[in-house]
Amino acid sequence: MWNRPLCVKISVCLSTLGKGMGKRLGYARVSTDDQRLDLQRDALTRAGCADIYEEKVSGKSADRPALDYCLRALSAGDTLVVWRLDRLGRSLPDLVRIVGELEQRGVGFESVTERIETGSATGKLTFHLFSALAEFERNLIRERTQAGLAAARARGRKGGRKPALDAKQVREIKALLRDPDIQVADVAKRYGVSRATIYKHVGAVRPERGASPMI
Structure with missing residues (x-):
């Protein structure tokens, strides 16, 4: 190897x-x-x-x-x-x-x-063509990126990584966590995220049973 x-x-x-x-x-x-x-x-x-x-x-x-x-x-x-x-x-x-x-x-x-x-003259001409194609490729990528960002802004989103939880999921999680019998770890598993993500998006929630209260 x-x-x-x-x-x-x-x-x-x-x-x-x-x-x-x-x-x-x-x-x-x-x-x-x-x-x-x-x-x-x-x-x-x-x-x-x-x-x-x-x-x-x-x-x-x-x-x-x-x-x-x-x-x-x-x-x-x-x-x-x-x-x-x-x-x-x-x-x-x-x-x-x-x-x-x-x-x-x-x-x-x-x-x-x-x-x-x-x-050779032919070889130089070939690479001038390659250079033009490379610039064309860069311009296409730039235009597609700008178009994607503009479309995202039109839908109310800014550029960057998509949030792990959307607004609807955050509301659902808050409702679930009002039930004292539902554990944060179980909610995190259900939505495919970590407990830290739950705390980040939902804010201060009650501690799990046996855990120290969050300050």
Whole structure:
């Protein structure tokens, strides 16, 4: 079992560094214990990568140490190579952000499977399109969030988590607790909440039998 991300750098002796004069560094990632890195490693080696940084960690995880090491090792004129786009970015905006930062540093990017190279005119055009799609996605999320909040305000609700008990349930609980034979714990179980929630929403109620009075 993998208890933490595996961070490995594999040095591969090559007679040439491939395209361009800079280094070609590979990054490979798998997200589950039953996946193997062999396929990505072989593809990146064939693509001329001098070094390959590998790790086993979920793509949703923000903590990817091997990727951090790889990005720090890149200099202007170098190229970052991945087997497939989804090995690098956690989402489309994340992918665009990383590649954009590489471009600002003068570092190229290449995806073997999609045959994308930001060093070419076609590759740059592709990533301009990705950037536009990422911005479109952000705008959609923003609009949906704002529309949802506006609809909630129109129904008399503010944004935030839905209360554990609504007004009707609070009235029912108050009525139940007027009966001295009904225990707070039983009421809490019936409504699927804790005793603390009952006290929070109902206010000061009588103590259960045998308990110290509430102050």
